[in-house]
Amino acid sequence: MSDSWVPNSASGQDPGGRRRAWAELLAGRVKREKYNPERAQKLKESAVRLLRSHQDLNALLLEVEGPLCKKLSLSKVIDCDSSEAYANHSSSFIGSALQDQASRLGVPVGILSAGMVASSVGQICTAPAETSHPVLLTVEQRKKLSSLLEFAQYLLAHSMFSRLSFCQELWKIQSSLLLEAVWHLHVQGIVSLQELLESHPDMHAVGSWLFRNLCCLCEQMEASCQHADVARAMLSDFVQMFVLRGFQKNSDLRRTVEPEKMPQVTVDVLQRMLIFALDALAAGVQEESSTHKIVRCWYVPEGGLPECAAGRCLPN
Template sequence: MSGSLPREPSSSAGPSGRRRTWAELLAGRVKKQKYNPEKGQKLKDSAVHLLRCHQNLNDLLLEVEDPQYKSLCLSKLIDCDSAGEHTDCSISFIGSALQDQALRLGVPVGILSARMFAGCVEQVCAEPSNPVLLNAEQRKKLSSLLDIAQYLLTHNMFSRLSFCQELWKAQNSLLLEAVWRLHAQNVVNLQELLESHPDTQAMATWLFGNLCLLCEQTDASCPSTDVAEAMLSGLVQLLVLRGFQENLALKRTVTPEKMPQVAIDVLQRMSVFALDTLAAGRLDTSDHKAVRGWFGVYSGRSCCGMIGVDSLKRFFSHTLTQILTHNPVLKVSDAIQMQKEWSFAKTHPLLTTLYCRLFVMLSPEESISHLKEVLEMQEVNWQRVLSCVSTLVTCFPEAQQLVKDWVACLMTRAFESYHLDNMVTAFLVVRQAALEGPSIFPSYADWFKVCAPCPQDPYSLFCFQQHSLS
């Protein structure tokens, strides 16, 4: 403006009147310091901390990029929005760029790559079209990323532990299929990933919720049903193997006992969820679909393979115990009144199918032996116990004689020691088996005539008559 006063000459101007740069102004103020290894390590630690806490890694990288290196910006090299496959040459180039970038930042390349790939996986999972599964485009992008991660692992430029820790920070955004593919393609296995979680209960809750959603997908008519079934089978095999192995002293990276505990916890939650859903009678709901999908894992094609027979039997026995002891609110008097409603024909088909799959693996002999043990040691749900007996005698003819022998043993023990509980159990089991018809088991009246006690034992006869009239 014409009225503006003339500026005073700048004190920062050089001899020729040129304005000096900040580097020139500060040049005389910087004192040369001796090299101190401790300060160097502190500086490196601070850089790592800054890298971990920074919300936008791409912005941080842009801040340290020299103009001549902008074409090598890692956000461009590892482009999550591109579904194209990387060649060996381009993957090698990315590795070199990561090393250069880590050197300029003063941080280990493994931490830098882990942080960056965790962000890329989170970006791939963004805006999902399915609660647990990737779509075709997302699978292609993730596959491309995993190729790069495998290369970096091979060349010791990828920290698994840092990657797991960074990945869990985006837990609510993760899709289960992405986590499964990290395991299946040997980037980080599921055990390593689960054990790195800082909160075991939160992680178990996350896995349980995702398994329920995955079970729903196995019962849905969609193009990805086969992917869902393969994932569910693989996850259950891993959980059973880790939760019900005989030798728990496997090598682990963090806490030796964490993985078995998590595996058992998640499997128990799934069983309780399924039994609660059946008890509530929630038909034609998403929960009911999830139960159908979950009971499918007990079929031979889902469980057999990588799991040893002993581990599988322990898992099936554990499941049978859960069924028999789930919500034991019914008393013996309730059982006597409601027995007719618990016959094989009136039991939910999903439950009878599950019983049959358990009995095939355990055999009728082992199943009855386990049933005896549970009845002697724990409080039971009589509806589950008696529907179990009905399924045994109806679907496994060899079990009919086993049940007769069991009842005879109960009666002998009852009359020898006047043990009323044994007598009550015998009556309930016989009445239940007799409900399935004379072609399967003798009628209650016929059995009573054969097994009536000696008349000169008035106390036994009185107890016998009292319970037979109930």
Template sequence: MSGSQAEGAAFCKGPGRRRTWAELLAGRVKKQKHNPEREQKLKDSALHLLRGHQNMNDLLLEVEDSQCKNLHLSKLVECDSAETYFDHSSSFLRSAFRDQASRLGVSVGILSARMLACSMEQVCTKPSHPVLLSSEQRKKLSSLLEIAQHLLAYNMFSRLTFCQELWKAQNSLLLEAVWRLHVQNVVSLQELLESHLDVQAMATWLFKNLCFLCEQTETSCSSADVVEAMLSGFVQLLVLKGFQENSDLRRPSEPEKMSQVATDVLQRMLACKLLALTGLCLFRVYTGHVCCGLTALDSVKRFFHHALTQILTHKPVLKVSDAIQMQKEWSFAKTHPLLTTLYCRVSVGPKESVDCLQEVLEMQEVNWQHVLSCMSTLVVCFPEAQQLVKDWVACLMARAFESYHLDSMVTAFLIVRQATLEGPFVFSSYADWFKRIPVLYSFCLQQHPHFL
């Protein structure tokens, strides 16, 4: 049989009939064995496509076939229609997400988190304020968060994925939107902050937004209650996480980066206002009122001790000789009112504050203006601090004479001189104090005549 005859026979099935290509190939197709590795690669590819797609609505339109166009999941999460769909049928909502997740080959929790994060980003676009939502934006966000709460109740929403997706668009993320996630129990502030991969970037973002929030409290606005609640909530979290007791073994230790972010942000805020000494808001942050929601009082005490230490050691450029010459300008009456207010508000108590002064002077370089003006504020505003200061001076003088410790003697002189500036109701005159210690008076007159 010739070659052409054999080829013709192969295409014929019975007399006079040619077999189709589909019939020829049908016998060669074999059912592929289940390959878990290949299946996982396909899922990973689908997940990569999902995460990298810039427009979720367009992506969902691509995968919606003609049999499922009645679902329209992309329309479901549109801010203007979310409430309508949700009120109509919650089971429809869950069914729509499951169908689309199955079609994409990804977890329904990841899909819902990605879509809601995308929708939340759209809500925050074109803001009218650096940190606050408009009334229309609040309404739209409320509908989205209602959907998220529903999905969470059915274990169909990934908090971690949601947080990660939000931080990808952090430059357009409004602080109030983050706050409302916390208030409506979708994602807590702590969970959201801890999910950020870059500690420095997180601290910078939060510091900038809290500064905007502080500026807002100094102007009258219709959102005053919201601003106050946001400020208190963020400060309470930062204080609690930045100054909690690490040795508490009854609960797992918090991630180190959360503590770093908390202390970094609070330090930046205080340093910024110390340089400017403007704005009442930041000083209200350092109050028991803002921290009253904290049950961990030890954290509050550690926070205030840390804040006072930062104030006393801020930019220590003056020498003792400078302090002696300028001391009269640092009395309580001449100190900036915001600074004296700050001293009072970071004071857990007179004894703790005097102890902090003593500790800082013994161990660190100090800002003499802050140290002495703080001491004046304590003895004027807290009468019980007067005796504490006298006892402190006595201890310094005893140490000076026992071991000829010149630093202790100089510190004692400066403290007494500062106290006497506040008048006889606070401290006896400088000359009277010297007369009570004849030996000391004679010695100091010879060594340091400028003290008189």
């Protein structure tokens, strides 16, 4: 009797020969667990870690929710040909979808949206570039980034965007992050240069990254007439920030970040530039060489010294 009963159970059939569904087989076997606040918090933290560690957030959302999550794609929002009215409608729609998705995943919507925007910034920056080590965006990249930042401003205005999480996500794509993109984030009020730089866990590493990119910016300023205005504005803003923050005496008590971080970065970059220039002079670099162009651009920018040299620079 027992031998004849086992096959029926394994095949999912009841004694009458009717095949039972898995839901019926499992009914009554799963005990409902009582709500545990501590366990719920751990699950929430695990979900946040999964979002932050996943390389492709859109792919992760598809894994969780299926094809319907394709509606969360930002491709339409950053479409250069989309009209302003359509872009606003798309921002509202995607913002609503993000809120729903965050609710289902059990994570703050600000973290979810920050990861998605950072991922899109990375995709824009990794598009085909004009130079081997670019710091400037192409015209097409600049248009797409502008549309994306409009969407980010919408999220900020509706308290659906975490600045801190966004900064952390950006540094994960540091190797592909273009300096001009960082500058636009500052100018458009998404995250300030100071806020972004201070969020990096390694001040020496971020100083090295800045120095390398600023050298490339100076070198490309004279080689590119198409982006000259943008490059000059970038260099001016960076120099003003370095001088203002590097030699300030009174720390801003309103800041929530550690006050010693920013002077550490700015002084590090200024020292690197000074040593670079002194080494170039000692080596007797030839005029019109890349090194000569960098030194000339940094210390004698077109149009004379920046306003901060006369003590008139303003924060941010």
